Amino acid sequence: MPNRLKDNLNNSYFxxxxxxxxxxxxxxxxxxxxSYDDIYxxxxxxxxxxxxxxxxxxxxxxxxxxxxxxxxxxxxxxxDQIGPDMIACVDADYDYLLQGATxxxxxxxxxxxxxxxxxxxxxxxxxxxxSLHDVCVAITLNDHRIFDFIDYLHQFSEAIFPLFIWxxxxxxxxxxxxxxxxxxxxxxxxxxxxxxxxEPSIIHLRRKVGTKIHQxxxxxxxxxxxxQKTKESIKALGVTPQDTYLYIQGHHLFDIVxxxxxxxxxxxxxxxxxxxxxxxxxxxxxxxxxxxxxxxxLQDIRQALKKNTGYMLSMQYQRIQQDIEKYFKTxxxxxxx
Numbered sequence: 117m118p119n120r121l122k123d124n125l126n127n128s129y130f131x132x133x134x135x136x137x138x139x140x141x142x143x144x145x146x147x148x149x150x151s152y153d154d155i156y157x158x159x160x161x162x163x164x165x166x167x168x169x170x171x172x173x174x175x176x177x178x179x180x181x182x183x184x185x186x187x188x189x190x191x192x193x194x195x196d197q198i199g200p201d202m203i204a205c206v207d208a209d210y211d212y213l214l215q216g217a218t219x220x221x222x223x224x225x226x227x228x229x230x231x232x233x234x235x236x237x238x239x240x241x242x243x244x245x246x247s248l249h250d251v252c253v254a255i256t257l258n259d260h261r262i263f264d265f266i267d268y269l270h271q272f273s274e275a276i277f278p279l280f281i282w283x284x285x286x287x288x289x290x291x292x293x294x295x296x297x298x299x300x301x302x303x304x305x306x307x308x309x310x311x312x313x314x315e316p317s318i319i320h321l322r323r324k325v326g327t328k329i330h331q332x333x334x335x336x337x338x339x340x341x342x343x344q345k346t347k348e349s350i351k352a353l354g355v356t357p358q359d360t361y362l363y364i365q366g367h368h369l370f371d372i373v374x375x376x377x378x379x380x381x382x383x384x385x386x387x388x389x390x391x392x393x394x395x396x397x398x399x400x401x402x403x404x405x406x407x408x409x410x411x412x413x414l415q416d417i418r419q420a421l422k423k424n425t426g427y428m429l430s431m432q433y434q435r436i437q438q439d440i441e442k443y444f445k446t447x448x449x450x451x452x453x
Contacts, residue, residue: 143170146202148177153422157238158205160425161231161436165444174205198229203443206230207237210287210297213350213363217288228446231439234354234432237366241433243374245269245361247426252378255415258385263377268314272373273360275321276304280360282332285339285346295332301368303328311380354431362432370421378417386414 149158155174162172198204206224212234214221224232235241248265252258279300286295303324309317332339355363361373389410397403427433 142168144201145170145172147172147174147205148202149174149205150176150207152176154205154207154238156423157241160428161205161433161440165440198227200229202229204230206232207366208232208234209236210284213284213353213355214288215349215353228443231436231443234435235362235366235430236364236369239366239370240362240364241427241430242421242424243269243361243369244424244427244430246429247424248374248378250426251420251424252381252385255378255382255417255420256385256389257410257413258389260385260388262384263311263314263381265377268318268377269361270358271318272306272321274357275318275325276364277357277360278329279303279325280364281343281347281350282329284350285343288346289342291336294335297365301365301372304364304368305372308376311377311384354435362430375417375421378421382417 147158147162149155155176158174159172162174166172204227208224211218211221211224212232216222216225224230233241245266245268249261249263252263282295283297283300286292287297304321306317306321361369390407393406393410394403397406
């Protein structure tokens with residue numbers, strides 16, 4: 117049976133099942149997501165909208181095939197047949213910033229039944245700067261602020277912002293084979309740095325960005341006007357020089373930028389706590405017991421970051437909420453009448 121026909125039957129099935137249930141029964145809304153990690157993120161988004169009349173079931177596109185990813189959600193299983201009882205929840209990637217320049221971008225930003233992160237991916241949301249100190253506390257049980265995550269990621273963002281505009285321009289114009297996301301990521305790598313003196317890392321990053329921009333200006337001498345238009349356009353979409361980190365490739369931000377910082381900061385905080393135990397312990401047995409208790413209380417950095425929900429205070433999360441509230445007021449309400 118063709119996939120599109122299957123999708124049509126699936127959505128029709130969900131709608132018919134909801135019509136046939138008792139008026140007192142809760143309406144089931146299936147939310148398809150891209151990957152296993154996305155299930156937890158979108159559950160945190162959708163839970164607040166459940167009540168005695170409706171509930172969400174967040175799942176991958178199929179229980180029968182191990183297919184994942186945005187294309188699987190938008191095309192292979194759902195296609196054009198998503199509706200009030202079957203929605204898609206995906207990473208924005210560059211589709212939000214492309215503003216309909218591709219068919220996938222158009223589907224993501226225009227369908228009332230497709231919801232996206234506004235930030236590039238859930239990894240960017242998990243790395244929301246104002247929440248990273250709390251992540252360190254959860255990992256180390258030490259509330260000493262030894263690193264300013266907000267200031268560092270603001271400086272990191274300002275350093276890469278001019279090159280980020282070139283990246284968006286390249287994808288909007290179909291020239292990403294000349295300047296790919298991988299090319300951008302190679303430049304946007306802050307490298308190693310000292311927790312107590314991160315400034316040299318930013319200075320080095322600015323130099324690399326400046327060198328690459330000079331190369332691109334030489335390669336595309338007629339792109340100045342389009343570059344400026346792209347800059348104004350993405351600013352109008354809510355991207356600022358200070359929060360560019362939320363819009364770059366999520367895995368790059370998570371693995372190459374934030375996790376190395378957390379490793380260094382958390383190692384320092386753990387050492388502080390262990391040194392404190394050594395100083396305060398009255399005897400060897402107490403020291404051993406306290407250290408054992410502390411070590412058993414520590415969390416894994418990557419797992420703690422993946423479970424970080426501090427992004428709920430971000431503007432991007434608030435925009436997702438606005439989209440879902442609009443869906444309830446218009447698309448879902450009209451299907452019930």
